[in-house]
Amino acid sequence: MDQKLSVGILSTDVSKAFDSLQQTLMLRKLQAYGFNKTTDILRSYFQDRMNRDRLGSLVSEWRSVDRGCPQGSSLGPLMWNLYQYDLAQFIKDTDFSMYADDHQVYVSDHSIESIQEKLNTNGEIASQWYKKNFLQGNKDKYNVMLLSQVKDQTINVKIDGHCITNCNNLNLLGVTVDSDLTFRPHIQ
Numbered sequence: 001m002d003q004k005l006s007v008g009i010l011s012t013d014v015s016k017a018f019d020s021l022q023q024t025l026m027l028r029k030l031q032a033y034g035f036n037k038t039t040d041i042l043r044s045y046f047q048d049r050m051n052r053d054r055l056g057s058l059v060s061e062w063r064s065v066d067r068g069c070p071q072g073s074s075l076g077p078l079m080w081n082l083y084q085y086d087l088a089q090f091i092k093d094t095d096f097s098m099y100a101d102d103h104q105v106y107v108s109d110h111s112i113e114s115i116q117e118k119l120n121t122n123g124e125i126a127s128q129w130y131k132k133n134f135l136q137g138n139k140d141k142y143n144v145m146l147l148s149q150v151k152d153q154t155i156n157v158k159i160d161g162h163c164i165t166n167c168n169n170l171n172l173l174g175v176t177v178d179s180d181l182t183f184r185p186h187i188q
Helices: 023-032 036-046 075-089 112-132
Strands: 006-013 095-099 102-109 143-147 169-172 175-178
Touching: 006 112, 006 169, 023 036, 023 075, 075 095, 075 112, 102 112, 112 143, 143 169
Parallel strands: none
Antiparallel strands: 006 102, 006 143, 095 102, 169 175
């Protein structure tokens, strides 16, 4: 912004991310990263996992768990980060950040058309990666925001035929960032 560039941000979300981690694929990814001894330990960790639900005094039957990473453990977030690590290698010509299941693709340029094109391209790439990794993007929670000296301008981002909502505020890790960078909505 100080260099008079416009900045476009595409914020995506993965539905039930931790519950959707595909364990066999996780083990294959670890092997590809060179964690051969770790995969044996993790295979044992995943093997014969059971789960049940409790709601007040009602308790369900035990069921086998073949997807997801254990939540509430210190291993769960680490597994998720390793699972999604390779996504960053597919995102091109933009900056990219990941925190848990929230991903932001952002790009700066003089040309708003160039920003729009790069966000569309990389949004499609992320969507394909989600599908190939047995995840589902929650497109209702996707947002795109343009920070620009030119006011009242929007960008059109379409992913899998779904038009992504333009917004003036993005909530990123509990901080509300507004398109004017005043942080008034966050302070309020």
